[in-house]
Structure formats: structure tokens, C-alpha cells
Amino acid sequence: MNKDQMYHNIALACLKTLREGGNAEAEDKVKVLYNAIDQAFESQFALMVAELEDARARLTHIAALDPAHHSLDDAQAIASADGTAH
Numbered sequence: 112m113n114k115d116q117m118y119h120n121i122a123l124a125c126l127k128t129l130r131e132g133g134n135a136e137a138e139d140k141v142k143v144l145y146n147a148i149d150q151a152f153e154s155q156f157a158l159m160v161a162e163l164e165d166a167r168a169r170l171t172h173i174a175a176l177d178p179a180h181h182s183l184d185d186a187q188a189i190a191s192a193d194g195t196a197h
Contacts, residue, residue, distance in 0.1 A: 112155070112159065112162065117158075120151060120154070120155055121148065121152060121155060124147050124148070124150065124151035125144060125147055125151070127147070128143055128144050128146075129144065169189050169190055172189050173186045173190065176189075
């Protein structure tokens with residue numbers, strides 16, 4: 112996931128919160144918006160952590176390859192396999 116996608120997802124969460132704000136007091140709207148930003152950020156952060164863990168697993172797998180039995184193509188196949196869920 113790239114930075115633009117992450118910002119877009121956070122912005123969508125903010126806009127949704129602002130649209131659903133109703134007749135709340137201004138201070139309450141700010142708190143609700145901050146909570147929406149926090150939740151959206153945490154969601155995006157969780158995706159980044161999942162991608163990091165996937166990359167770490169791939170690198171560990173590549174590092175464990177036996178050069179006598181595996182080639183650069185094998186390592187590239189592991190590195191480029193589509194294993195992300197998002």
C-alpha cells in the first residue's frame with residue numbers, strides 16, 4: 112500500500128465522520144473527528160505492519176535457500192509472489 116492510498120483512506124474516514132456529525136457541539140465534532148483519524152490511522156498502520164511481516168517472511172525464506180539447489184529465479188519468485196491480503 113502506498114502513501115497516497117493510506118492518506119486517501121484516512122481522508123475518507125474523516126469525511127464520513129464530518130458528514131455524520133449531525134447537531135453535535137463543535138467541541139464534540141472535533142473529538143469525534145480526532146477519534147476517526149486515530150482509528151483510520153491505526154487501521155492503515157496495521158496494514159503496514161502486515162506488509163512488513165510478509166516482507167520479513169519472504170526475506171527469511173530467501174535467506175534460507177541453498178545456493179546449491181536454488182537460483183536467483185527462485186529468490187525472485189519468492190520476492191514477487193502476490194501474498195498480500197489488501
